[in-house]
Amino acid sequence: MAIYSPPILDYHFLLQHVFDFDAEMQILGKDVDTELATAVLEEAGKLCSECLQPLNREGDEHGSRLSDGAVTTPPGFAAAYRKFTTGGWTSLSADPEYGGQGLPFVLQLWLDEMMSATNLSFALFPSLTRGASEAIAAHGDEVLRATYLPHLVSGSWTGAMALTESDAGTDLALLKTRATSNPDGSYAITGTKIFISSGDHDFGGNIVHLVLARLPDAPPGIKGISLFLVPKFLADDSGAFTLRNTMSVGALEKKMGIHAQPTCVMNYDGATGWLVGEPNRGLNAMFTMMNAERLMVGIQGLGIAGGAYQQAAAYARDRLQGRSADGHHGPVAIIEHPDVRRMLLSIRSFVEAARALAGWTALQHDRSRSHPDKQERVNADNLVALLTPVIKASFTDLGFESAVQAQQVFGGHGYIREWGMEQFVRDARIAQIYEGTNGVQALDLVSRKLALDGGAVVESFLERMTADIDAAAANNEVLGIAEAARVGVNTLRDVTAWLHQAEASSANAGATEYLRLFALVALGWMWTRMAAAAAQEKTPRYREKIVLANFFARRILPQTRSLATAISEGSTAVMALPAEAF
Structure with missing residues (x-):
């Protein structure tokens, strides 16, 4: 199994070139800049690749066990948790009043991504602790x-x-x-x-x-x-x-x-x-915890997709099988086969855009807590509320699909335990279910979140995406990507208007497709922003962003058209078969 490579270059690119992180932190009064944030993420990445990933397979095979009423975790887990807490990772974004470091939430979510990529079972311990802390901080008495909070924040x-x-x-x-x-x-x-x-x-x-x-x-x-x-x-x-x-x-x-x-x-x-x-x-107190956990669960889908991609890409570069497309060379590395590339590009184009959307949402979370202007805090909080079900459901759906595609790259070797790919698939599946099933997330989006502030929140988000796409379109190198993203936004705007007028049964019947449509458009928006930023840079790694953005625009975003068609059919076909006929 390949050693996990933390996506530090991606994190740095997003902070410096896409999010204007340093300026944002100055507005929010946080004493942290891109270089410090990157250094923190580098150390977190080392912990995940050197400590958590080596425990993942043995943890899966050994499992936790119950004997005489006592639970024991797999060998190495307790020691890893002590190392995790000693390093201060449980307190990363927590309130300094209770011993936290008060660092930006984006660092927390990206730490969650790397933990999920390397050891999802372990990642749940600190993430659930953080959710409990937030509920107690928001609703508990003095x-x-x-x-409890100092102990929970420290991880003891x-x-x-x-x-x-x-x-x-x-x-x-x-x-x-x-x-x-x-x-x-x-x-x-x-x-x-x-x-x-x-x-x-x-x-x-x-x-x-x-x-x-x-x-x-x-x-x-x-x-x-x-x-x-x-x-x-x-x-x-x-x-x-x-x-x-x-x-x-x-x-x-x-x-x-x-x-x-x-x-x-x-x-x-x-x-x-x-x-x-x-x-x-x-329920009011519980949802403080649940909303934090739903973002975290979405990041689990992203993390597993990224971890699985790294294994599949490494295998595809090394595995020799078949002849080249022109038939003149063979055997060739399977990375030369178009279908293998299609699968890898599908995964990677999701992962990098999702990483960006998660980071942008995390920054909105910080704005909702720390921006000096009250209305800006309200606006940011509304955006986080709007995007939470989208991130939870779409990242876990696409994360599971990505794990399956990465397994497929291995062929028969992906189905056996030796290579570790079947564990990615098994571990990814739960994220679509817990903290509110993805169907429930879709209903929440359609029935509650679209109605926030009388529909003004989703409209402002559509306008924000449109403005960024317009700005990106001024660069000829990005024009085609921007135009594809614009078509997606316009499709989403039309379907959203249709849902506002639709009967509840029709809206509910199309909720899952609508959430997928919303997510693809939001990811396309992020790709447009990343491509525009990459077009200003000369390094090959950053220039790859434009190639990936173009793939997403040409091969993934067109799915929005079929989703819109399915949603517009309403509930007739879904509800036509009598219940007793199932």
């Missing part, structure tokens, strides 16, 4: 923040979220876990949760669960759900967290992929917990 404690029950998956209104008040102001939590990633492990320290449950007097449905902080260990009389809470691991899920990640069935038997946020407002 005591909870002071007690980890986090997990316990939402799903066997009868309550996407429909949280059906959940049955109960919470009753204790005399000291805490609550007793009773119930069983399934699919709890990082629910328990052997890293040491506390594990802080955020658990959805119902109070006795709660109204029915989702309006009666509250969120509780339930730690594995409680404080003893001296203030040390040594007392075992009444919660336990009932089983480890047997899964298709991410075998090294302990996905637990958790039993809470009157476990002591504390209310996070207001009673019966648990």
